[in-house]
Amino acid sequence: AQSVTQPDIHITVSEGASLELRCNYSYGATPYLFWYVQSPGQGLQLLLKYFSGDTLVQGIKGFEAEFKRSQSSFNLRKPSVHWSDAAEYFCASPLNRDDKIIFGKGTRLHILP
């Protein structure tokens, strides 16, 4: 079945450290892929998206993600995290080119001072 998987439920990193959040997809063709962030008690905000072309995508707030077809992955990275990055991160994809997208289960990022 087509799916989006985020293997890590929680990730803890120290402020200033680098970050990588994992996302894997299961889909035959090249999927469209998104990363959203949700701060506590808030709605979701798009960080970046991949449709085609350059496999390294730059987003807002200093985030980037790399599409790797060979690994069916679209991992989110940031070279140096800030305390304000503590939030829930969702990988998502429409998979079926439908009007709707499917979210992964999310990864909660905790930042140590």
Place this chain on the structure above:
Amino acid sequence: DAMVIQNPRYQVTQFGKPVTLSCSQTLNHNVMYWYQQKSSQAPKLLFHYYDKDFNNEADTPDNFQSRRPNTSFCFLDIRSPGLGDAAMYLCATSREGAATDTQYFGPGTRLTVL
């Protein structure tokens, strides 16, 4: 500046008492979505409107209804809320379908059922 507005931000209702959640948008987007998000879970799509065309997810309970009287507004009606309906309800919009367009989310309405 707010683009997707949800009212109220917090709603408390009693078991079985109908409740309506409101969403409005200033983006003039064609598509409006309602998601249910329970604690520590991903948002779950309930239904969406493409213009006036209503699209219900197969597993959305009949207890949940929606109305879109015009482009700007969309309402979520819960006819007889149960304890299991306590959740954050997120409204989102996109210009075209979510497959290619960015979805813009409102801040959500947190529903408590007593």
